[in-house]
Structure formats: C-alpha cells, structure tokens
Amino acid sequence: MANRAQIATNNSALIAMIADEDTIVGLLMAGVGNVDLRRKTNYLIVDSKTTVKQIEDAFKEFTTREDIAIVLISQYVANMIRFLVDSYNKPVPAILEIPSKDHPYDPTQDSVLSRVKYLFSAESVASGRR
Amino acid sequence: MSGSGQRLNVVPTVTVLGVVKARLVGATRGHALLKKKSDALTVQFRQILKKIVSTKESMGDKMKASSFALTEAKYVAGENMKHTVLENVQTATLKVRSRQENVAGVKLPKFDYFHEGETKNDLTGLARGGQQVQACRAAYVKAIEVLVELASLQTSFMTLDTAIKTTNRRVNALENVVKPRLENTITYIKGELDELEREDFFRLKKIQGFKKREIERQLAAARQFAEGQVAEKVSLQKGISLNSAQNMLSASEKDEDIIF
Numbered sequence: 124m125a126n127r128a129q130i131a132t133n134n135s136a137l138i139a140m141i142a143d144e145d146t147i148v149g150l151l152m153a154g155v156g157n158v159d160l161r162r163k164t165n166y167l168i169v170d171s172k173t174t175v176k177q178i179e180d181a182f183k184e185f186t187t188r189e190d191i192a193i194v195l196i197s198q199y200v201a202n203m204i205r206f207l208v209d210s211y212n213k214p215v216p217a218i219l220e221i222p223s224k225d226h227p228y229d230p231t232q233d234s235v236l237s238r239v240k241y242l243f244s245a246e247s248v249a250s251g252r253r
Numbered sequence: 254m255s256g257s258g259q260r261l262n263v264v265p266t267v268t269v270l271g272v273v274k275a276r277l278v279g280a281t282r283g284h285a286l287l288k289k290k291s292d293a294l295t296v297q298f299r300q301i302l303k304k305i306v307s308t309k310e311s312m313g314d315k316m317k318a319s320s321f322a323l324t325e326a327k328y329v330a331g332e333n334m335k336h337t338v339l340e341n342v343q344t345a346t347l348k349v350r351s352r353q354e355n356v357a358g359v360k361l362p363k364f365d366y367f368h369e370g371e372t373k374n375d376l377t378g379l380a381r382g383g384q385q386v387q388a389c390r391a392a393y394v395k396a397i398e399v400l401v402e403l404a405s406l407q408t409s410f411m412t413l414d415t416a417i418k419t420t421n422r423r424v425n426a427l428e429n430v431v432k433p434r435l436e437n438t439i440t441y442i443k444g445e446l447d448e449l450e451r452e453d454f455f456r457l458k459k460i461q462g463f464k465k466r467e468i469e470r471q472l473a474a475a476r477q478f479a480e481g482q483v484a485e486k487v488s489l490q491k492g493i494s495l496n497s498a499q500n501m502l503s504a505s506e507k508d509e510d511i512i513f
Contacts, residue, residue, distance in 0.1 A: 156342035
C-alpha cells in the first residue's frame with residue numbers, strides 16, 4: 124500500500140482545465156477559474172499557437188499541485204500528450220478527458236475507458252451504453 | 254511451486270507441531286476473510302465500471318448542450334463576451350470538496366462540488382443577452398456536476414483497482430505459498446516424530462533381547478556351577494575330594510617308588 128495517495132478530507136480543492144478557448148470560457152462562467160497571488164491560473168487555453176511543451180508543463184504542474192482535485196483535459200489536447208496521460212496513474216487528482224466543441228468525443232481513445240474495456244468484456248460495455 | 258521441499262526450517266518437536274498447526278488455522282481463516290474482501294471489492298468495482306460507462310455517455314450530452322448554450326450566448330452577447338469572462342477571473346467560486354467512503358476497509362475518495370462566495374460573472378452580458386449568458390452558466394454548472402461525479406467515480410475506479418490487485422495477491426500468496434508450506438512442515442514434523450517413535454521402539458526391543466540373552470547366559474553359568482558343586486559334594490562324602498582323587502591318579506603316575 125505504498126502508493127496509496129493521501130486523500131485530504133473536508134478541504135476545498137480546485138478544478139484545473141486544459142482545453143480550447145470556448146470550453147474554458149464556458150467553465151469559467153460557471154465559476155471554476157482561479158488566479159492566485161502570483162497571477163498563476165488554474166487553466167490553460169490551448170489554441171493554434173500553443174506548443175506541446177507548454178501543454179506538457181501545464182499538465183505536470185496541475186497534477187503535482189496540491190490544491191487541485193480534478194484536471195479536465197480536452198480529448199484532442201490529451202491526444203497530443205497521450206504518453207503523459209497514459210503514464211499517469213495516481214488517483215488524486217483525477218484526470219478527466221472531456222469532449223471539445225469541434226472535436227467529437229471518441230470513447231476508444233480515453234485512457235480510462237480503454238482500461239475499463241480491458242477489464243470489462245467488450246459487449247457488456249456496448250450494452251451498458253445503449 | 255508448492256514442492257514438497259518447501260517447508261519451514263523448524264525443529265521437529267510436538268510443541269513446534271502445535272505452533273505450526275495454530276499458524277495453519279490462522280492462515281486458513283485469513284485466506285477466507287481476504288477472499289470475502291476481494292469479492293466485496295469486485296462487486297463494488299463492477300458497479301463503478303457500469304456507472305462510469307453510463308456517466309461518460311451523459312457527459313457527452315451535457316457538454317454538447319453547454320457548448321450550444323455558449324454559442325447562443327456568444328451570438329447574442331457578442332464575441333467579446335469571452336474577454337469579459339477571462340478578465341473577471343479572480344478566485345474560484347465553484348470548488349470541490351473531497352470526502353472518504355469506506356468499502357470493505359478500502360477508502361474511496363468522493364468529490365462534491367460547492368459554491369463559495371459571490372460569482373463575478375453576474376453582470377456579464379448585462380447590456381445584451383443576459384438571459385442567454387445565465388442559461389449558458391447554468392448549463393456549464395450542470396456539466397461540471399456530471400464531470401465531478403465522473404471524476405470521483407474514476408478515482409474510486411483507480412483506487413479499487415489497486416486495492417483489488419493487492420488483495421488478490423495476498424489471497425494467492427496465502428493459498429499457494431503460506432498454506433502449502435505450513436502443511437508441508439506439519440507432515441514433515443509428523444513423519445519425523447513417527448520415525449523417532451519407531452527408532453525408540455526398535456531400540457527398546459533390542460535392549461530387551463540383549464537382556465534376555467544375558468540372563469540366559471547367567472542362568473546357564475549358574476547351573477553349571479551348581480552341578481560342579483553337587484559333584485564335589487558327592488565325592489567329599491565318599492572320602493576323597495574330586496580334585497584329590499584326580500591328583501592321586503596323576504601323582505601315582507609320577508611316584509618313583511612304584512615300580513610297575
């Protein structure tokens with residue numbers, strides 16, 4: 124049980140986001156955005172000018188920050204840093220792949236769903252979805 | 254794996270046999286309990302798997318609805334609404350709280366979202382499209398609700414996965430390593446004890462035989478001695494000792510006075 128993560132109780136944590144601008148704007152409207160004293164944000168807007176390096180750094184930063192409980196990442200962004208997402212295996216913060224507006228959601232590419240399917244038989248996953 | 258050579262390195266005595274037997278009982282009980290735990294975790298695991306799949310689907314729908322609401326809001330409030338939103342970010346008003354849930358001794362994290370403080374986006378779209386902006390906000394809050402639920406499910410899934418693996422490893426270790434080893438030790442000790450008993454029995458039998466032969470020998474010697482005694486007594490009664498009679502005969506041979 125060496126890799127059991129410390130699960131903090133009764134404290135408040137943030138939701139971090141790595142996604143395209145529209146998704147971020149929508150989520151910020153719901154009020155999840157946060158800017159700390161050093162002007163560090165808990166979100167990264169990915170556009171055509173964003174490099175993979177920037178995304179990697181943001182992902183690493185969000186997964187190591189202690190005040191973040193959930194990391195939302197657009198699926199097409201997750202595909203860019205797939206190796207990082209797949210090698211990530213800690214329970215907290217949870218990595219969640221979300222669909223983005225102009226990239227339809229593909230359940231087969233999801234790292235968690237592929238593991239679910241590996242454990243579940245393929246047809247019961249299909250029947251569960253219907 | 255469970256070869257007969259695998260056993261604990263112990264001294265084969267009755268006391269150790271008792272101790273090892275007690276350990277075997279303990280291992281058997283522990284195995285049964287762990288098996289039950291593993292089963293309970295697996296049941297929970299399958300439920301979570303089903304929930305994850307269905308929640309992922311509903312997440313797709315919710316995100317689609319919220320994206321559409323955002324498009325509507327943008328259409329009404331203008332493109333530069335997003336700049337207002339991005340500028341207004343200060344502290345998070347929607348946060349996540351985590352608590353634990355206990356399933357068969359495994360602590361699963363559960364996330365709850367909650368609102369904290371006043372939202373800064375109340376005045377966004379005041380000039381135009383306020384209703385659409387608020388609708389969009391509500392849609393995204395709903396989406397986040399699903400996302401948070403999904404996140405807690407996913408975290409539980411990961412935690413349970415490792416917990417089940419550990420438990421199964423323990424169950425298998427007990428079943429395939431610890432229990433056969435203890436059983437082997439018990440048979441070894443029993444065999445050794447039997448051997449010792451047989452050896453002891455054989456030794457006793459040997460000693461008994463030896464003693465019997467010794468007694469017979471002594472008896473025979475005593476009888477011979479007694480016979481000799483009786484013979485001497487008889488000869489004494491006749492006047493001549495057995496030895497002197499013999500001596501006389503041998504002496505007469507050597508007597509030089511006797512010519513013939």
